[in-house]
Amino acid sequence: MLNLKPEVDTVEYSERGTIQQNHGRHHHAVVVQGNEDEPGSVYQLSWKTIIAFISLSMANSCAALANTANTVIKFQVASVAKSPADAALASWIANGSFLVVVALGPIFGSLSDRVGKKWFMVCGAILGLIGSIIAGKADNILQIIGGNILNGAANAGCIVSISAIQEIIPNKLRPWAMGASQAMASAFVVLDTFLAAAFVKMNAGGADGWR
Incomplete structure (x- = not known):
C-alpha cells in the first residue's frame, strides 16, 4: 500500500x-x-460557522442566566410565601437548581462526547423554557423550586455549548471565540440583573410587583 x-x-x-x-x-x-x-x-471558517458560534454563545448565555436564581430569591419568597414553612424552603429555590447542575453536568458532558452535543443543548433549551414558565407563573414555593430544578437540568444541557464552541473554531481563534462568548454571557447576566431590578422598582405585574 x-x-x-x-x-x-x-x-x-x-x-x-x-x-x-x-x-x-x-x-x-x-x-x-x-x-x-x-x-x-x-477546515475553513465560514458564515455557517459564525452563525453556529453565535447560537452556541447564546446557549452559553442561557446557562449563565440560569445561575442568577440566587439574586432573586427574596423577591420570589416575598410574593408567594404563605407561611414560615414556605420561607424555610427558600434556600431550595437556588439549591435545587445548583444540585441538579452538579449531578447532571459531568454526565451530560461525558455522554455528549460519545453521542453528540446537539440534542443535549436543544432539549436543555426546551427544559429551560418550561422551567422558566413554571417558576414565573408559580403561586407557591414548591412550584418555584420545581421550575428551578428544570432550569438546573437545562443549565447542564446548555453548558455543553462551551466545548462545542471549541470544537468548531480553529485553534488560533479559540481564545478570541471563548472570550467573545463569555463576554456575551456576562453582558446578558448584567442586563438580566438590571431588568429584574426594574421590574421590582416599577411594580411590574401588579401592586406587589412581579417576583
Missing part, C-alpha cells in the same frame, strides 16, 4: 491531486497538509 507522508512545516492549505495505487486505478483525493497548530486540517 502506498504510504504518503509529506513533510510540511507551516503549509496551511490542501491540494487536490491524483493518487495512483499499486493496482493501477486512479482516485482523486485531498492531500492534507497542516502545521503544528492545525495538524492535517483543511
Whole structure:
C-alpha cells in the first residue's frame, strides 16, 4: 500500500491531486497538509460557522442566566410565601437548581462526547423554557423550586455549548471565540440583573410587583 507522508512545516492549505495505487486505478483525493497548530486540517471558517458560534454563545448565555436564581430569591419568597414553612424552603429555590447542575453536568458532558452535543443543548433549551414558565407563573414555593430544578437540568444541557464552541473554531481563534462568548454571557447576566431590578422598582405585574 502506498504510504504518503509529506513533510510540511507551516503549509496551511490542501491540494487536490491524483493518487495512483499499486493496482493501477486512479482516485482523486485531498492531500492534507497542516502545521503544528492545525495538524492535517483543511477546515475553513465560514458564515455557517459564525452563525453556529453565535447560537452556541447564546446557549452559553442561557446557562449563565440560569445561575442568577440566587439574586432573586427574596423577591420570589416575598410574593408567594404563605407561611414560615414556605420561607424555610427558600434556600431550595437556588439549591435545587445548583444540585441538579452538579449531578447532571459531568454526565451530560461525558455522554455528549460519545453521542453528540446537539440534542443535549436543544432539549436543555426546551427544559429551560418550561422551567422558566413554571417558576414565573408559580403561586407557591414548591412550584418555584420545581421550575428551578428544570432550569438546573437545562443549565447542564446548555453548558455543553462551551466545548462545542471549541470544537468548531480553529485553534488560533479559540481564545478570541471563548472570550467573545463569555463576554456575551456576562453582558446578558448584567442586563438580566438590571431588568429584574426594574421590574421590582416599577411594580411590574401588579401592586406587589412581579417576583
